[in-house]
Amino acid sequence: MIIQCPECLSRYRTRVLTSQHSPLQVKCPKCQHRFPVDPNETQVSSGGDKKNTILLVDDARFFRELMMDVLKERNAQLLTAETAAETWSILQQQTVDLLIVDINLPDKNGLDLIREIRLDDAFGTLRILSISGVYRKHDDAIAAIRAGADDFISKSFKPHELNERIDKLLAK
Numbered sequence: 001m002i003i004q005c006p007e008c009l010s011r012y013r014t015r016v017l018t019s020q021h022s023p024l025q026v027k028c029p030k031c032q033h034r035f036p037v038d039p040n041e042t043q044v045s046s047g048g049d050k051k052n053t054i055l056l057v058d059d060a061r062f063f064r065e066l067m068m069d070v071l072k073e074r075n076a077q078l079l080t081a082e083t084a085a086e087t088w089s090i091l092q093q094q095t096v097d098l099l100i101v102d103i104n105l106p107d108k109n110g111l112d113l114i115r116e117i118r119l120d121d122a123f124g125t126l127r128i129l130s131i132s133g134v135y136r137k138h139d140d141a142i143a144a145i146r147a148g149a150d151d152f153i154s155k156s157f158k159p160h161e162l163n164e165r166i167d168k169l170l171a172k
Helices: 061-071 085-093 112-118 139-148 159-170
Strands: 001-005 011-013 024-027 032-036 052-057 077-083 098-102 128-131 152-156
Touching: 052 061, 052 085, 061 077, 061 159, 077 085, 085 112, 098 112, 098 159, 112 128, 112 139, 128 139, 128 159, 139 152, 139 159, 152 159
Parallel strands: 052 077, 052 098, 098 128, 128 152
Antiparallel strands: 001 011, 024 032
16 A cells, blocks of 8 residues: 655555554654555555556666656656757647656657747646756756756755655655
8 A cells, every 4th residue: 555644744564554544644654644544445645546657758768767667656657859949849738737758868858858848838837857867966956946846856865855855756
């Protein structure tokens, strides 16, 4: 069973809980918030039953596969693209809730792609998480936010950090 703290949005996997008392009170190990969990539900999430769509854009196949492994536990449809052109094609055909985009793409700078997306009113609710393997202190993060990204993370992230940032972006 996967449970999610409604306070800090941290997600945890636990064995199926059984109890005569329903709902159970759970204490989040991260923020210490207490919240109810119904053991009869298969998954508890603050996002309701809506299945989000996440588009991951990176030209490195290894990194896309790594990210898919990290994100596979999410209740989300996961899409991938290798280039800015492929990203635009997917965005025109499908509603995407979160775009995770690398700054360094082969056909266009990821920051330029973010700027172009932000200029198009059709993508006003699209959340963007910018990511880069070449992390130059705060410079990349500031540039990504100025370009229109909602958040930035380096590729040396820890899986729980990435999922926490995704949870916060999708909760907006």
